Amino acid sequence: MHPISYSGEIYMTRQEVYAEIKGMFGLVPKFIQLIPDSSLEMEWQLFKRVQFDEGAIPNKYRELIGIGIAAVSKCRYCVAFHTVAAKLNGATDAEIEDAIHFAKSAAGWSTWINGFALDFEEFKKELETMAAFIRSQNS
Structure with missing residues (x-):
């Protein structure tokens, strides 16, 4: 029952x-x-x-994202889980290392930018200007 x-x-x-x-x-x-x-x-x-x-992001890439988040949040259980899951979904050691490196870089820049308390609206305008420049160079 x-x-x-x-x-x-x-x-x-x-x-x-x-x-x-x-x-x-x-x-x-x-x-x-x-x-x-x-x-x-x-x-x-x-x-x-x-x-x-399977969602919009293939499982392999979701697990690589999970590794990066786990590394930044310093959860060794999550790093272990997502590393095994990423490998089960076809991730290579090089891809795992790259995900960790990218997470480290993003966390570092976040610390830097937030530490200086940059104006968020100005930051967004700079991003838009940079993106427009890159698009113009690629067309």
Whole structure:
């Protein structure tokens, strides 16, 4: 029998969610085991959708973005997860290194620009001017 939520919707039991996870990964990772019953199915459905459904950005590139975000936020668990996932989606060591280097550069420039509290509207105008110049050079 399926439990009924407060909204009256039928949802998966912990055992059903675990069976699905084991079918995909061969085990239920500890970080999933720690999710409370009240949100387990929701978290699992969201995890599958975000991590595995192909969106406008192919999974390989999403995982490379994930590596960069994880590196900047200093989450070693996330770096490990997204590195493995990127490789499973075909990323090379060189692409992973490039993603990390790009994240380092972006974080560094963010620190620099924010540290000087540059005027945001002026910054956007400069970007527009630079982009227009580049477009004119490429046409």
